[in-house]
Amino acid sequence: MKQHKILLVEDDANLGFVIKDNLSLKGYEVTLCSDGRQAMDNFKSSLYQLCLLDVMLPKADGFAVAKYIREYDKEVPILFLSAKNMTEDKLVGFRTGADDYITKPFSFEELFYRIEVFLRRRKPLLDVEHIVAKLGNYVFDSAKLTLDCPQCSKTLTQREALILQMLCRHQNNTLKREEILNYVWGSDDYFMGRSLDVFISKLRKYLQHDPAVQIINQHGVGFSLRIEEKYND
Numbered sequence: 001m002k003q004h005k006i007l008l009v010e011d012d013a014n015l016g017f018v019i020k021d022n023l024s025l026k027g028y029e030v031t032l033c034s035d036g037r038q039a040m041d042n043f044k045s046s047l048y049q050l051c052l053l054d055v056m057l058p059k060a061d062g063f064a065v066a067k068y069i070r071e072y073d074k075e076v077p078i079l080f081l082s083a084k085n086m087t088e089d090k091l092v093g094f095r096t097g098a099d100d101y102i103t104k105p106f107s108f109e110e111l112f113y114r115i116e117v118f119l120r121r122r123k124p125l126l127d128v129e130h131i132v133a134k135l136g137n138y139v140f141d142s143a144k145l146t147l148d149c150p151q152c153s154k155t156l157t158q159r160e161a162l163i164l165q166m167l168c169r170h171q172n173n174t175l176k177r178e179e180i181l182n183y184v185w186g187s188d189d190y191f192m193g194r195s196l197d198v199f200i201s202k203l204r205k206y207l208q209h210d211p212a213v214q215i216i217n218q219h220g221v222g223f224s225l226r227i228e229e230k231y232n233d
Helices: 013-025 036-045 062-072 088-096 110-125 158-169 175-185 192-205
Strands: 004-008 030-032 051-055 080-083 100-103 132-135 137-142 144-149 151-157 213-216 222-227
Touching: 004 013, 004 036, 013 030, 030 036, 030 110, 030 132, 051 062, 051 110, 051 158, 062 080, 062 088, 080 110, 088 100, 088 192, 100 110, 137 158, 144 175, 158 175, 158 222, 175 192, 175 222, 192 213
Parallel strands: 004 030, 004 051, 051 080, 080 100
Antiparallel strands: 132 137, 137 144, 144 151, 213 222
């Protein structure tokens, strides 16, 4: 069975060695980098299935590394490992493209579980039934991860496409927040909920060229995709 390759970025040499050693014992192939620039160079030259990033790094911090990674790969899971536990720090992490944020100190049992969840989840995201939907002036193709209109063409991330696909399938009906969270992230906890809000904001921005297409927030319940009747005649 092929080993999953993990990029680990940690500037604390002792902690980095311990994490790498424990992951290796679990059967993962781990590349350890001690600064942000080294991490960027390694990511560009190899293919990884998951990235573990510290936030406070020399040369380039974890947020900068995450942004760099997202320029090359919109889908590889990014997990932050950080002693910074303020809500705003976590939200910055999600905005830069992170899939999870684990606060130090953490248990290896928790780390292993979260890694396994994301590695298992990556393939099912590709296996869901695909749709091509006309949304006002837009055409959404979930297989190609594209959202096209006369003014622009946007390539979506898998999670953006999956959320939009769910909204399309429940058009004009409210899709509960917990249903989206459990399906897309496998969890409906607070920080995953804040991450969902960031993704919804991005989708609204992508859809701004046609005001007849709206993602409506039903406060405390969920979201619904609404399209003006003229497009349904």
